[in-house]
Amino acid sequence: MGSRARHLRLVPVVAAASVALAALLGARAGAVEEEHDPLGYVVDRAALDDPATVAEGAELFRIGCVSCHGPGGVGSPRGPAITDAGAASAHFYLTSGRMPHAGAPDEQARRKPPAYTHEEIEDLVAYVASLGEGPEIPDVHLEEGDLQEGGDLFRGNCAACHSATGAGGALSYGQHAPSLDVATPVQIYEAMIIGPGQMPVFSPEAFSEEELNSIVRYVETLQGLGDPGGFSLGRIGPIPEGFVALVIGTGGMMLTVFLIGRRRHGEAEPPSEPVRPADASTGAGR
Amino acid sequence: MTAAGALTKATPLSRRTARWLDARLGAASFVRKALDKVFPDHWSFLLGELALWSFVILIATGVYLTFFFDASVEEIVYQGSYVPLQGVEMSRAYASALDLSFDVRAGLVMRQVHHWAANVYLATTVVHLMRIFFTGAFRRPRELNWLLGVGMLILSIVNGFVGYSLLDDQLSGTGLRIAYNIAISIPVGGTWLASLFFGGEFPGPDLIERLYVIHILLLPAVIIALLGAHLALVARQRHTQFSGPGRTERNVVGERVWPTFAAKGTAAFFLTAAMLCALGGLAQINPIWLYGPFRPAEVSAASQPDWYMGWLDGALRLWPSWEIRAFGFELPTPFYPSVLLPGVTFALLALWPFLEARITKDRREHHLLDRPRDRPLRTALGVATLAFYTVLFFGGASDVLAVTFQTSVNALFRAFRTALLVLPPVAGFVAYRLCRELARRDRPGATDEAPAVAPAAPEDGASHRRAIEPEDEPERDPASTAGVPRG
Numbered sequence A: 001m002g003s004r005a006r007h008l009r010l011v012p013v014v015a016a017a018s019v020a021l022a023a024l025l026g027a028r029a030g031a032v033e034e035e036h037d038p039l040g041y042v043v044d045r046a047a048l049d050d051p052a053t054v055a056e057g058a059e060l061f062r063i064g065c066v067s068c069h070g071p072g073g074v075g076s077p078r079g080p081a082i083t084d085a086g087a088a089s090a091h092f093y094l095t096s097g098r099m100p101h102a103g104a105p106d107e108q109a110r111r112k113p114p115a116y117t118h119e120e121i122e123d124l125v126a127y128v129a130s131l132g133e134g135p136e137i138p139d140v141h142l143e144e145g146d147l148q149e150g151g152d153l154f155r156g157n158c159a160a161c162h163s164a165t166g167a168g169g170a171l172s173y174g175q176h177a178p179s180l181d182v183a184t185p186v187q188i189y190e191a192m193i194i195g196p197g198q199m200p201v202f203s204p205e206a207f208s209e210e211e212l213n214s215i216v217r218y219v220e221t222l223q224g225l226g227d228p229g230g231f232s233l234g235r236i237g238p239i240p241e242g243f244v245a246l247v248i249g250t251g252g253m254m255l256t257v258f259l260i261g262r263r264r265h266g267e268a269e270p271p272s273e274p275v276r277p278a279d280a281s282t283g284a285g286r
Numbered sequence B: 001m002t003a004a005g006a007l008t009k010a011t012p013l014s015r016r017t018a019r020w021l022d023a024r025l026g027a028a029s030f031v032r033k034a035l036d037k038v039f040p041d042h043w044s045f046l047l048g049e050l051a052l053w054s055f056v057i058l059i060a061t062g063v064y065l066t067f068f069f070d071a072s073v074e075e076i077v078y079q080g081s082y083v084p085l086q087g088v089e090m091s092r093a094y095a096s097a098l099d100l101s102f103d104v105r106a107g108l109v110m111r112q113v114h115h116w117a118a119n120v121y122l123a124t125t126v127v128h129l130m131r132i133f134f135t136g137a138f139r140r141p142r143e144l145n146w147l148l149g150v151g152m153l154i155l156s157i158v159n160g161f162v163g164y165s166l167l168d169d170q171l172s173g174t175g176l177r178i179a180y181n182i183a184i185s186i187p188v189g190g191t192w193l194a195s196l197f198f199g200g201e202f203p204g205p206d207l208i209e210r211l212y213v214i215h216i217l218l219l220p221a222v223i224i225a226l227l228g229a230h231l232a233l234v235a236r237q238r239h240t241q242f243s244g245p246g247r248t249e250r251n252v253v254g255e256r257v258w259p260t261f262a263a264k265g266t267a268a269f270f271l272t273a274a275m276l277c278a279l280g281g282l283a284q285i286n287p288i289w290l291y292g293p294f295r296p297a298e299v300s301a302a303s304q305p306d307w308y309m310g311w312l313d314g315a316l317r318l319w320p321s322w323e324i325r326a327f328g329f330e331l332p333t334p335f336y337p338s339v340l341l342p343g344v345t346f347a348l349l350a351l352w353p354f355l356e357a358r359i360t361k362d363r364r365e366h367h368l369l370d371r372p373r374d375r376p377l378r379t380a381l382g383v384a385t386l387a388f389y390t391v392l393f394f395g396g397a398s399d400v401l402a403v404t405f406q407t408s409v410n411a412l413f414r415a416f417r418t419a420l421l422v423l424p425p426v427a428g429f430v431a432y433r434l435c436r437e438l439a440r441r442d443r444p445g446a447t448d449e450a451p452a453v454a455p456a457a458p459e460d461g462a463s464h465r466r467a468i469e470p471e472d473e474p475e476r477d478p479a480s481t482a483g484v485p486r487g
Helices: A003-025 A045-049 A051-064 A086-095 A118-131 A147-157 A185-194 A209-224 A238-260 A277-282 B013-025 B028-036 B043-066 B092-102 B107-135 B143-166 B170-184 B190-198 B207-237 B257-282 B307-318 B335-360 B376-395 B398-404 B409-442 B456-463
Strands: B075-077 B089-091 B324-326 B329-331
Touching (some): A086 A118, A086 A185, A238 B107, A238 B307, B043 B207, B043 B257, B075 B092, B107 B257, B307 B376, B307 B409, B376 B409, B398 B409
């Protein structure tokens, strides 16, 4: 086989490897944010008090939520009561796709593309908010936050679970702190005031609005921060670094010395190395 | 000087320089001997060289870093160009590491090449060690060189950890905190030892400065001394070789240092430099600006050591929480996986040549290497040991693995603990069977797969190994030769 043809045969392999490498090393799915809604509100908060919206939400609730959360959100063995969850909770869970829940009831809800359209989310949020007393969708003001203070607060209060880079981390018994890569500013703020899952509530007694804004601003900055050192390797520390050092670095170097060194032990000095029939027939000889 | 050595105007400058040097140093005969030295030519003999060149790159980049790094724990307010940390209080050490990453020309790439070089240096060292072990190159008369190598391995692991701990970012501080707790877990003397080394309670005020001296002076000097002795011993005792036609215990068949082996060595250097620079330039390693300054009260998820410490981290995680109190002393949990295990590990590793000689009662000199298949027990033992430490190594990554594969950390712990007991014997047994099978196929009369023994001779001609080892026979079936080293 000509060397050109052999090289061409490698093209799909190399292409596939590069794609896989790029996916592994670099790809951090960026949040696709619409120009006019950089904070990720999605819904029109002024419309939440509209009785028509609430009625539409009640209809959607009866179709998609009642089987777990019970009629009127009073809860059931399969899902918690959400009468006092408030607009912030409904907004957080619906916009991040965590609700409707895909797994078993005791499994941690995972982020996925939202199941409902923006209007439907607006209706459902309005309905859940109408059920009782819960936190409203917060006003996020990134410009009121202080980036450096946000960093200090994040490393002191969030990094233990979400990791200093916001890549997320493991909790015990299958629970995990999710990656903050694609969380919108509103979702980050909401998570702090509602404390979803294992996460503690960042109560007003402990954190001022300005401090919460600072944290959101820091996470937002982390997301947008490039990686000056090259491929980020997922920003999860020495594990992928060790993998690259062992497999690509050391493995690549070993492969090269394998190719430049003599491989068969017990051969006489090489100049007239006979080609063995086995090699000739399989094309494996050199 | 004889007439033949007389210098005329026509003598080239290079030769005149050589003569000038020789007249003063008398080095010509030594150099000639060194250049004429024969080095056997198997690819795996270059693995140690990869480690050597990685070490050279490590020193070169490290020297550059020392020009800018400021090993001081004095608290300052960061004013460099990384915006998210501007105005944050931190140690001078961390601030200067940030400056190296953002404000020093080529600082970040040097830092990254240095860090990648450390990871690759230790990896190639371990691969080199595996080659020495599995081919029996440590046997008499090379036990001393084995000890030197094990010594370098231990010191290099320590120095790697010290370098990782220098920068005073959150990750390195977390590592030091664990090291401190391991130190105080040693019964009787542990607390004294810890406070002596750390200069008081963790984190002592002198710690970074002490680590710096250890990292850039003390340990490198010792490693370089050991390395010099290691290489001198290779030259003095000559390199081992695989058996083959014309190769005996008394000769060395291969390439002369000049020019062939020197060319290969140079190629290996450039290969190493290219790989490390490519990694340093393309792949981000240890982004300390994301980790923030060290605060003793804080910790980040996914805090791991570099890979060569991963097995220790794994041992610490997987070990059951045993505590023994007796005679007023306590043996706390971290003692077993973090003090006892590495102690036993490195003691067994260092003593292996002597243990093996005692077991096999083979105390002869060996200059011909074993093929791993010809020593199935040793190979099986080595594979089982590797399996054990590999499980520990993955145990150190348990939290990251749990998140990545969406499973429970606790389930992973149970799985790894089971694997720690089950996998080494299984891997060892499989290795043993494979060795026996491969060795059997090499032998003539291994008839079930290779019925046609007779036509072997004309096909393989003069280059056949049988010339030396009559019991050896190459594989007849091309499909069965995968994985067997050949042309």
